[in-house]
Amino acid sequence: MIVQSYLMFNGRCEEAIEFYRKALGAQVTMMMRFKENPEPMADGCAGGPAPDPNSVMHASFKIGETELMASDGMGGGKPEFKGIxxxxxxxxxxxxxxxxxxxxxxxxxxxxxxxxxxxxxxxxxxxxxxxxxxxxxxxxxx
Structure with a gap:
């Protein structure tokens, strides 16, 4: 079993990954934008608005030997990382x-x-x- 962290940056995912690349030597292993989705969404997730097509739908990156995943999510505002x-x-x-x-x-x-x-x-x-x-x-x- 593997447990991985999935970070939702609410519209700042690409900026965050670039920051981690420079600060920690992160290596991007995969990045897909909403516009590259082979099954485009008519509406947003969970009834929300449709996402910006250029925002990050899913990304994977490694810091050292650890793989993290990230997304812009629905880009609805400031990301909040509480309790972790x-x-x-x-x-x-x-x-x-x-x-x-x-x-x-x-x-x-x-x-x-x-x-x-x-x-x-x-x-x-x-x-x-x-x-x-x-x-x-x-x-x-x-």
Whole structure:
């Protein structure tokens, strides 16, 4: 079984993926726009308005070895990511700091990067799209 994150960016999907490409080295593995749908929708999903044909219907991208999926959804407004964080494990303190700072560009630091009892580096940041990230370089387990 595999559990994957599916992020709905409400009209900012392509912008978000480009940000993750630059900040985290994300690699796009697939992107389809609503206009490329082989079975075009007459109306929007769940009774909503028809989506912008140029918006992203579905995308897949990899950050490191992890595959994430994303969409513009119906593009109905500001995306909201509540009650969930993505955790990013870095191989060194320097890399943790670099990744944290890249995600913080235009975002909001929720917990500054610092040493903790469980990590030589740990911090929490909400990126410019509102996605919450925990960046960690964990201490070795005893």
């Amino acid at each position: 964080s993505l955790s990013l494990t870095a191989p060194s303190d320097a890399e943790a700091k670099r990744l944290f700072n890249a995600l913080a560009d235009g975002g909001k630091i929720e917990m500054p990067m610092d040493k903790t009892f469980f990590a030589s580096s740990f911090g929490m940041v909400a990126d410019r799209f509102g996605v919450s990230w925990m960046v960690i370089n964990p201490l070795p387990m005893p």
